[in-house]
Amino acid sequence: MDTKLDTKDTKTDRKKLAEIFKSLGHPTRIKIVEHLIDMDTCVCGEIVDIFPFSQSTISQHLKHLKASGIVCGEVEGPKTRFCVDKQILNQVKAYMGKL
Amino acid sequence: MDTKLDTKDTKTDRKKLAEIFKSLGHPTRIKIVEHLIDMDTCVCGEIVDIFPFSQSTISQHLKHLKASGIVCGEVEGPKTRFCVDKQILNQVKAYMGKL
DNA sequence: TTTATTTATCGTTAATCACCGATAAACGAT
């Protein structure tokens, strides 16, 4: 990668990347992502069950992960089904590879 | 990776990993790491020069990166020479690869 | 239509973060 350039694009990329890293910067959120990858998809309640935290706390963590783009969730009746956005994940992997 | 296990070790790993991701969770710190990789090593002042932030702010960012382990710095006279810890970086890369 | 289930959001609190200027500490050079 040519990190000597610092265009508006690379600045934007760095900002988005920072948001993703920040969203992964908490043990609970890392574990959520790992679990989502293992299970392929998950509903919020199933994630709540594996942690000793309240439903609102987990919902906040999921919101954080969704905001960064690494996780997406679609409403399914009264539930919400979450999964890892593999395209975004691959982008992060590619960045790490080039680093 | 077997993320179904949740031993004391995996918990510790996740915590350390989260610290590294958190330390990368800021555009300035990402750019610092990129710059360190490009230049191989750098002295604090050279890093300060590429940002519109104060010396104390950059020093804080470097402290954050050092605390997570992704960057190390050795005193060299009145200066401090920083570089990326490639072993740690490779561990993070390996983790991303397995994800 | 009422009730139960599921998730998101609001309001709060304590803690941490990002930034700054000022200052201290360490060293090299004069």
Added chain:
DNA sequence: ATCGTTTATCGGTGATTAACGATAAATAAA
């Protein structure tokens, strides 16, 4: 011994975060 350079740390401020309980909103089921 003093001065200039370089870096780290301190103290402060405003913003953000992580956690909670309570509540609202949406849907399925009775």
